Amino acid sequence: MRRREGEETVASRTITLNINGEERNVMVRNADTLLYTLRGKLGLSGSKPGCLNGDCGACTVNVDGWPMKSCLMLAVEAEGKKVMTIEGLRNAPIQQAFVKEFAFQCGYCTPGFIMNCHALLEQHPNADDKTIKEWLESNICRCTSYIEIEKAVKSVLRGHSGGS
Amino acid sequence: MLPFDFEYYRPETLKEAVERYQFLEHQGKQPTYFSGGTELITLGRINLAYADAVIDMKEIAECNMKEFNGDHLVLGSALSLTQIEEANPFPLLTSVASEVADHTARGKITLGGNICAQIFYREAVLPFLLADSQVIIVGPEGIRNVQINEIFQEHLRLKKGELLVQTVTDRRFIGAPFFAKKRRQQWDTGYPLITVAALKIGQEIRLAISGLCPFPFRSEEMEVYINRWGQSLEARIDGALSVLPKSILDDVEGSADYRIFVLRNLLMDALQALG
Missing domain, CATH: 3.10.20.30 (Beta-grasp domain)
Structure with missing residues (x-):
């Protein structure tokens, strides 16, 4: 049948x-x-x-x-x-920071990076450099925007993003 | 997407899991226990793994245990490597586990899944081999408690229908001085080459290695040479390298000669760190 x-x-x-x-x-x-x-x-x-x-x-x-x-x-x-x-995030601080730091080029990896960074900021709001590196190593950006992505994470950690 | 279908069960007790496995097997099916499931999902996608029924262990309380019971640390097989890292109850295990795959993947890879995997590396077993841990196994014949060095011979030799429930480690090994280092083919995130883990108990150094052979192992023969304290570091390492297992990996990740070269340097680092 x-x-x-x-x-x-x-x-x-x-x-x-x-x-x-x-x-x-x-x-x-x-x-x-x-x-x-x-x-x-x-x-x-x-x-x-x-x-x-x-x-x-x-x-x-x-x-x-x-x-x-x-x-x-x-x-x-x-x-x-x-x-x-990524559809569930609405103007989160890390999204604002990605825009401000221009932390993307082609953008294909960006949703994955943002979701990983968002979880990092929620779980470790005082993350040190070692923790940031360990978490971000889970994602690959073939345009190599790594420096800008790291800057974006650190700007939120320091409260510089101006996000709500 | 996986190219085959399977039944999915999520039992809440060990008894239910074992009985489900037996039932499915009696029906002529090919069941498998499923913890993180990363191996079935990734290898299944390219037809290198198959099951027509999976029994997910993540809801079973015993498989999620993470506590000291008297002088023994009990770790459930369904704990993710990230959960173990965050809790850090066994620093050597944290150090070794934190080098498996990447941080996000370790949120899915479980302790039991790594120990029972098909891949060569299975680094999470190394600390337990060094600490003479016990493993709690359940199966159709009931529960058994076995010393890991007796049952882990190239792989965890489970009988049909058995599953790894917990590891149990004596507290005296938890705080002992250790060394753990993973060398990769390239960078910090490349594919693994060799991992060396060592534990110093009194004046005895124990040694376990992953990535040299198609299986992780602890070598008491190598430890005899490593612990010849009256000799030079070079002589102790030469002695240890003279009794390596025969099946040295020789592949695109690293030739056999290169792996031994890397191992020699890691052993030097380990001996210098542990005295």
Whole structure:
């Protein structure tokens, strides 16, 4: 018998995800990554597919306040957790700082960097240089805007961004 | 995206997990325990790993334990390496674990997942090999408590349906002087080459290595030479290098000769640091 589209099976189900403060119901394969679900099923295309192997960080989102490479997480694992994507940040201090410091060139890696930096600032508001470096090593920028990105993070840490 | 489908279960007890595994296996399926799941997700994407049912261990309380029980540190296998780093209950483990992959990835990679992985490196096992830790394993035959050096022979030799629940480490090893250094092919974030971890217990230096062979190991044969205190550092290291395992990695990340060259220098650093 042919399976109807959207029908639950042992390999797929409807799950409820808390994304950017909203409850979203979505039918997923158990094998779908969070990245694929965000982009392909929920229309949240801010998280970028890069290596799809957990190396580049372009797909970074925040899960319960911590950075997460959404290509390394199944959507079904995110049930019961609070997921924040770049679409959920509204003029956050780190976004203002990226603009002020011109911390991007082509911009493809920027959402992932911003989500990682946002989590860093939330988890370690007094982060030292070693901690900043350790966290930022998780993301790759092929335009090499690293100095500007570091400046942006430090400007927020020092309260220079003027953000709310 | 993974090119195959699988069933997904998230049990809340060890009993439920083990029974689910047995049930699925009796149905002719290929189940796997899943903790961080990074290996299944990344290797599965390129058809190098497969499962048709995964049993996610992250909701099982015992697998999330992180506490001292008397004089023993108990660490659950589902703890992420980031959770361990942030809590820092075992400084040598923190030092070694903080060099695995990158910070964000370590938020997904778990202790048990790293120890039981297929990849060569599996650095998180090194501190436990040095500290004669116990591992708590559960399976169809019940719970067993085994010394890690007995059961980790190139890989953790679990029986069908068994899963790693916890590591248990005596407090006297936790505060001992240690050395841990990872050398990469390039920069601070390149692919791993060699990791050396060493622990000094009294006047005895213990040594464990990852990235030299296709498996991490502790070598008591090398330790005999390393602990010949009356000899020069060079002689102790030459002796240790004379009893290396035979299967030295020789690949695009580093030739066998280069890996041994790097190891020699790391051993010198370790001996100078630990006396």
